Amino acid sequence: MNERLTFNRHDGEAWPAPWATQHAHFIKRFSDVRHQYWSEPLVELKGGLPRPLSFDDSVLSGMARKAAQVMRHTCTTCGKPGKVLRLGGAWAVRCGRCCGKTLLANQIQDLADALDSVSDFAPFGATAVWHEHDLPMLLRSSIPSYCWRCTVPPGQEPLRYLAREDIESLMPWLNKLAAVMNDD
Numbered sequence: 001m002n003e004r005l006t007f008n009r010h011d012g013e014a015w016p017a018p019w020a021t022q023h024a025h026f027i028k029r030f031s032d033v034r035h036q037y038w039s040e041p042l043v044e045l046k047g048g049l050p051r052p053l054s055f056d057d058s059v060l061s062g063m064a065r066k067a068a069q070v071m072r073h074t075c076t077t078c079g080k081p082g083k084v085l086r087l088g089g090a091w092a093v094r095c096g097r098c099c100g101k102t103l104l105a106n107q108i109q110d111l112a113d114a115l116d117s118v119s120d121f122a123p124f125g126a127t128a129v130w131h132e133h134d135l136p137m138l139l140r141s142s143i144p145s146y147c148w149r150c151t152v153p154p155g156q157e158p159l160r161y162l163a164r165e166d167i168e169s170l171m172p173w174l175n176k177l178a179a180v181m182n183d184d
C-alpha cells in the first residue's frame with residue numbers, strides 16, 4: 001500500500017485523498033498489465049465528478065472507465081462507499097455520515113449569513129425571530145432545548161422560537177460545531 005498520492009487531476013489541482021489513492025491504484029494496475037510505466041491521468045473532473053479520459057489503447061480506456069466508476073462511488077471525505085448527490089449547489093460524492101456533517105456545516109453558515117443580513121437591514125428596533133420551522137431539521141436538532149423561547153398562541157400548539165440575541169449567543173458554539181464537522 002505504498003502508492004503515489006501525488007498524481008494531480010487533469011487540470012493540475014490535487015484530487016481528494018481517497019480519489020488519489022484509487023486513481024494511483026488503476027494507474028499501477030495498467031503499468032502491471034503492460035509492464036510499462038504510465039504517469040498520465042486516466043480521469044478528469046467534469047462538473048465535480050470524475051469522468052474517464054479516452055485513449056487509443058483499449059486496456060487504458062478500460063482502466064480509465066473502471067477508475068472513474070469506482071471514484072464515483074467513493075466518499076471524497078472519508079473514502080467509504082458513497083453516492084453522487086447535490087451539496088451546496090454542486091455535485092459531490094459522500095457517504096451518509098459525511099453528507100450529514102457537510103450539510104450541518106452549510107446550514108450553520110447559512111444561519112450566520114442570515115444573522116448578518118438581519119443585523120444590517122432590519123429596521124431600527126425591529127425584533128428578528130426564527131421560528132423552529134424556519135430552521136432546517138439537522139440544524140434545529142443541534143440547538144439545545146433550553147435555548148428555545150416558547151409562546152402559546154391562543155388555541156394553538158406551543159411554538160418554539162429564537163430571537164436574534166439567542167442566535168448571537170449560540171453562534172460561537174455553532175461555529176465550533178461547524179469547524180468540527182468540516183475537520184473530522
Ligand SMILES: [Zn+2]
Nearest residue numbers: 075078095098
Ligand atoms: Zn464519508
